[in-house]
Amino acid sequence: GLGEYLAEDDADGIRIAREIMAKLPWNEQLPVRPEKSFKEPRHDADELAGVVPVDYRKPYDVREVIARVVDDSDLLDFKALYGVHTVCGHAEIEGHAMGLIGNNGPIDADGSAKAAQFIQICCQANIPIVYLQNTTGYMVGREAEQDGIIKHGSKMIQAVANANVPQITLHIGASFGAGNYGMCGRAYDPRFIFAWPNNRIAVMGGEQAAKVMAIVTEEKLRREGKPVDREKLEAMEQEIIRRIDGESLALYATARLWDDGLIDPRDSRKVLALCLSICREAGIRPLKSTTFGVGRM
Structure with missing residues (x-):
């Protein structure tokens, strides 16, 4: 009596799970979300394979990725001329409003301060944050120290750690050192974390x-x-x-559950839309606590 249903195989188990969910009236208590029209990106997602270089050391503009993921390829760039190596902005995916943070290289002091402020703005507006992680880490060296990288970098990490809105991370290139933490890596418990097959994750x-x-x-x-x-x-x-190089491969990381799975870059919009929808529903779905244990036969 320790099992309620018997499945012949995995596919049959999924069928049974769907049938059970269909029988439970969970969605009747949810408020109906008004239908919101949205526009597809102006640029084809198939172009992502050509936008992102195979070698993570080769620079590119993360806005080219964003333009192929968000609605109407529209990004409201936050402080576009300040901390230019860190890209922050407001956008929507299938009508879901969100904040986006991406990398155009190492994270410097200005980029850290910019990201910290942007995260706080998203928390005040109660909108989720999506991190497009591709950084070799925080800037190092005498000039970086004089610019206050420790102070401003810690502000960014503090903001990530204390954010009270859903955070979703997508590894799209490099994920090295403290940059993994600053861009909401696994240690900061994002709601979802996915990776592209070209991702590299290591201390350095x-x-x-x-x-x-x-x-x-x-x-x-x-x-x-x-x-x-x-x-x-x-x-x-x-x-x-x-x-x-072998232990930094995306397959090595995902095999150890350092992420929730590898995805085709062309599916990024679809996956992020699903994640944002789940996060929204989780925030409004009423949960009923139980006052008794589950009695078994």
């Missing part, structure tokens, strides 16, 4: 990690007064690149 890129480890190893050998074996050093670098 393979070549960058290899160079760092080579520098550390050379310094260690010099302190110990030992000679540097260039052949061994190069072999170590190649092994690091091979390992990190």
Whole structure:
């Protein structure tokens, strides 16, 4: 008596689940959402394969992706001339209003402050936020430190962590280091998180990690007064690149449930529309708590 229904296979199980849901009058208590007309994007989604380069190090404008996903390819760009490497704006997908945050490279101090303010605006307006994540991380170096990257970067991460509206993340390229956190990675518990097959996720890129480890190893050998074996050093670098590049693949990440699945980039609009619809319904569907346990046979 521990099972209520018996399915012959997965397909039959899905059929039974749909039949059960059809018999439950859950939707009768939901307010009817007024029909809202919307326009399809002006640009074909099939072009996404040509917009996004295979090599994550090659720059491109994330607005080209947005133009092929949102209604009428219309983005109200927020502070377009400030913090230009971080793109924020208001748009709609199948009539669902939302805020969009995307990357055009590393996140700098201005981009962090801009994103933090935009997240707070979305929370005040009670609209969900969609993150199009493609960044190699936060900007580093003396100039970045003088610009206040630690202060402003922490403001952005604090805003992401405290946002009280649905957040949805789509990995569309690189996801390295703290940039994964700042753009609402898995650790920040977005409602949904999907990835394109070209996505790369790691602490840092393979070549960058290899160079760092080579520098550390050379310094260690010099302190110990030992000679540097260039052949061994190069072999170590190649092994690091091979390992990190392999473990940063989208398939490696999704196999470990670091996301909710890989999607065809051309399906991004459809998937995001479904997610936004689910988030909206979750916010208005009344839930009834139970006061007794489930009695089994």
